[in-house]
Amino acid sequence: AQTVTQSQPEMSVQEAETVTLSCTYDTSENNYYLFWYKQPPSRQMILVIRQEAYKQQNATENRFSVNFQKAAKSFSLKISDSQLGDTAMYFCASLGTASKLTFGTGTRLQVTL
Amino acid sequence: NAGVTQTPKFQVLKTGQSMTLQCAQDMNHEYMSWYRQDPGMGLRLIHYSVGAGITDQGEVPNGYNVSRSTTEDFPLRLLSAAPSQTSVYFCASRPRTGVLAGGKNIQYFGAGTRLSVL
Numbered sequence: 001a002q003t004v005t006q007s008q009p010e011m012s013v014q015e016a017e018t019v020t021l022s023c024t025y026d027t028s029e030n031n032y033y034l035f036w037y038k039q040p041p042s043r044q045m046i047l048v049i050r051q052e053a054y055k056q057q058n059a060t061e062n063r064f065s066v067n068f069q070k071a072a073k074s075f076s077l078k079i080s081d082s083q084l085g086d087t088a089m090y091f092c093a094s095l096g097t098a099s100k101l102t103f104g105t106g107t108r109l110q111v112t113l
Numbered sequence: 114n115a116g117v118t119q120t121p122k123f124q125v126l127k128t129g130q131s132m133t134l135q136c137a138q139d140m141n142h143e144y145m146s147w148y149r150q151d152p153g154m155g156l157r158l159i160h161y162s163v164g165a166g167i168t169d170q171g172e173v174p175n176g177y178n179v180s181r182s183t184t185e186d187f188p189l190r191l192l193s194a195a196p197s198q199t200s201v202y203f204c205a206s207r208p209r210t211g212v213l214a215g216g217k218n219i220q221y222f223g224a225g226t227r228l229s230v231l
């Protein structure tokens with residue numbers, strides 16, 4: 001079974017600053033994927049970034065990047081140049097060979113002026 | 114681009130009533146699933162299906178039934194609604210590539226259904 005832990009229920013960052021959201025996971029598998037999803041007030045689940053566990057290189061998508069530490073089972077999300085539109089709930093998730101996507105409890109990010 | 118379509122968007126039920134949440138996808142995805150989202154608990158898997166005619170239980174299946182007669186549709190049934198089932202429900206789909214087969218393994222979500230059981 002996989003578990004995903006997000007230890008920061010809420011975070012705040014000023015516009016244009018950088019913020020890092022933490023995520024740790026537990027799995028006994030060698031092959032798995034990790035994801036960050038964004039859920040704005042509209043409630044829509046939006047994929048932000050994904051990482052294959054077998055790739056050592058950290059994934060990046062424009063202002064979003066991850067710090068994937070496989071040995072430590074850590075998968076943090078860094079948002080650079082934060083924008084007001086980044087205000088949302090952020091969920092970390094893992095997908096293993098059992099094909100079940102497991103989510104963390106989420107981090108509510110507020111971007112302020 | 115329809116993607117994953119859920120209906121209704123909002124629903125209010127009385128305790129004991131039954132209803133079906135509809136989910137349809139037009140991407141020919143084999144894998145479909147239902148989640149519920151409750152404050153402070155993230156998204157929890159209710160039921161999932163790896164293809165037409167095949168369903169299995171997730172983390173919180175009690176009180177819910179599913180069926181998968183076609184690749185496109187995956188309805189979720191509440192047979193006798195309870196206040197504990199008040200939640201936001203999400204349907205999702207993705208190709209059945211699996212982590213071993215490679216592929217992007219990106220899961221697409223519907224817009225959600227907010228259900229209140231009084």
